[in-house]
Amino acid sequence: MKHLGRHVLAEIYGCEFELLNDIEKVEEIMVNAALEAGAEVRECVFHKFSPQGVSGVVVISESHLAIHTWPELGYAAVDVFTCGDRVNPWDACNYLTSQFRAKHMSARETKRGIFPVTEEEEADHQVAVNL
């Protein structure tokens, strides 16, 4: 079986209220996380909630990065979905954890789009292994 992409859901705890409530800063960090992982940014949309909190998504050629912040809890829910082998979602995830100065992060990866490998692909793989 092969998969089309990897989707990391990350819980980021112990961040500062001001940082998680600053829409411009949250957007800057999210875009830079995409670039840091080598992704190509296509579209961005960010929204500031009242009295606090930011939601936003960066659409990349390889899928997306999304964030929802609860500044009053010092918490952000992040997810990074990348398709293909070129971009590693964990690079973006670790960058976000560092830039949001999180005291604790826990995350889980799910494989997305699982398909059987064709005989032709299996043969290609065998050739690659035997080289």
Add this chain to the structure above:
Amino acid sequence: MKHLGRHVLAEIYGCEFELLNDIEKVEEIMVNAALEAGAEVRECVFHKFSPQGVSGVVVISESHLAIHTWPELGYAAVDVFTCGDRVNPWDACNYLTSQFRAKHMSARETKRGIFPVTEEEEADHQVAVNL
């Protein structure tokens, strides 16, 4: 322990090429899925890839719905994240499966933002249970 939200990752297989490649139709179905689940739509962003494929996100007050389509495989990767108790992510998910006329869907829910319940909240819960 309590959680802030629920995040459903759904794999939708066996859809028609034309439907998954139609950016306007994909956006319409995604927005309607949010409304169907009782969510409040805040922002939308959709992108059409060449030669095929659509990526898009609907930011809702309760978090987001995202989709990435591979029309050539009849496949769409969907995720629906809702916070609070008012909106059920499975309502959106089932609506999407139906509207994209998927032959097969598999999905998994992850609880997001897990925090310990305070003594005060526990007491409130006990009162509610005893009523």
